Amino acid sequence: MAQQEARSDEAIREEYGLNERTITDRLKENWAGYFFILPTFIAFTGLFYFPIIRGITMTFTNTRIGEPGQFVGLANYQWLVTNDLFVFAFGWTIVFVAGTTFLQLGMGLVAALLLNELRSAAKDWVGALIMSPYFSAPLAGGIIWMWFLDSDFGFVHKLLTVVGIEGPSFLATGLWPFVSLIVAQTWHDYAYSAIIYAAALSSIPSEQYEAAAQAGAGRLRRFRDVVVPRLTIPTIVILALRTAWNIAEFDQPFALTGGGPGTRTMLLSILTYRVAFVNNNFARAYTVGLAMVVLSMSAAVVYVKAIDQEEDLYV
Known part of the structure; x- marks a missing residue:
C-alpha cells in the first residue's frame, strides 16, 4: 500500500x-x-x-488609393468621435436596426402563425408569396420601393392624386424618409424570421395543443402556454442575427435614398462607402467600419450564448 x-x-x-x-x-x-x-x-x-x-x-495611417499611407496614430479615431456626421449616422443606424429588427420579428411571427393554420394545399402557394421578398436582390428591392414612393413618378403618389389626396414626399420631407427606409427593409427581410418561426412551430407536438384544449384553454391561452415557451430561443437567435445583418445593410438603403436627402438618412454602411470611394480615405472608412463591427459583435455575443442554451436550433 x-x-x-x-x-x-x-x-x-x-x-x-x-x-x-x-x-x-x-x-x-x-x-x-x-x-x-x-x-x-x-x-x-x-x-x-x-x-x-x-x-x-x-486605421493608424492615412492610407488612400495609390498612396501607401503614413502612421498617424489615433488621429482617425479622434476624427471619428468628433465628427458630427458619424455621430448622427451612428445614432440613426441604431434606430434603423432596432426598428427593422423588431418589425421583422413581429411580421415573421404573424406570417409563421398564418402558415401554420393553413392546409398543405394552400400552404405552399401562400408560403411562396410570403417568402418572395427575401429571395429578391436587395438592390432590386430598393429600386422597386423608389418606384413606389418617389414624389414625381411614384405609384403611391399617383394613386393618392387620383383619389384627391396630396401625398407627402416619402423620400424627402419630415420623418417620411426614415419611415420609408425602415418599412422597405422590414418588407425585404421579415421572411427570414418567418422561416425560423415556421420551423419552430412545426416541431411542437400536436398532443400538446390537444392536451391544452382538453384542459379548457382557449386559443390565446394555448398560444401563451404551448407556443411561446418554444419560441424563446428562436426569438433570441433572430434578434441577434437580424441585428448584425441590418447593421451591415447597404444595397437597399443606398438604392432608395443614398443617405439623403443630403445626409438625413446616412447609415454607417453608406458613410463607410462615401468616405472610402467618394472622399478616397480608406483609413477613415475602415475606422467607421470598425464601429459597425463593434455593434455586430454585441449581437454575436447574444447569439453564441443562445446556442449554448439550445441544441436543436432551426436556423
Whole structure:
C-alpha cells in the first residue's frame, strides 16, 4: 500500500493512459483531419483574418488609393468621435436596426402563425408569396420601393392624386424618409424570421395543443402556454442575427435614398462607402467600419450564448 502511494503522478497517468499529449502527438494521430481542413484554414486566413488585421493597422495611417499611407496614430479615431456626421449616422443606424429588427420579428411571427393554420394545399402557394421578398436582390428591392414612393413618378403618389389626396414626399420631407427606409427593409427581410418561426412551430407536438384544449384553454391561452415557451430561443437567435445583418445593410438603403436627402438618412454602411470611394480615405472608412463591427459583435455575443442554451436550433 505504501509502495502504491509512493508512485509518482507520471507513473499513474502512464498506467491509465492519461499522459498529456503534445501537439506533435495530436498531429500524428489526426493528420488526415488536419490535412482536409488545411485548405479552409488557408482560405479563411487569406480572405478573412488577414484583411481584418490589415484593416486594423490601416486605421493608424492615412492610407488612400495609390498612396501607401503614413502612421498617424489615433488621429482617425479622434476624427471619428468628433465628427458630427458619424455621430448622427451612428445614432440613426441604431434606430434603423432596432426598428427593422423588431418589425421583422413581429411580421415573421404573424406570417409563421398564418402558415401554420393553413392546409398543405394552400400552404405552399401562400408560403411562396410570403417568402418572395427575401429571395429578391436587395438592390432590386430598393429600386422597386423608389418606384413606389418617389414624389414625381411614384405609384403611391399617383394613386393618392387620383383619389384627391396630396401625398407627402416619402423620400424627402419630415420623418417620411426614415419611415420609408425602415418599412422597405422590414418588407425585404421579415421572411427570414418567418422561416425560423415556421420551423419552430412545426416541431411542437400536436398532443400538446390537444392536451391544452382538453384542459379548457382557449386559443390565446394555448398560444401563451404551448407556443411561446418554444419560441424563446428562436426569438433570441433572430434578434441577434437580424441585428448584425441590418447593421451591415447597404444595397437597399443606398438604392432608395443614398443617405439623403443630403445626409438625413446616412447609415454607417453608406458613410463607410462615401468616405472610402467618394472622399478616397480608406483609413477613415475602415475606422467607421470598425464601429459597425463593434455593434455586430454585441449581437454575436447574444447569439453564441443562445446556442449554448439550445441544441436543436432551426436556423
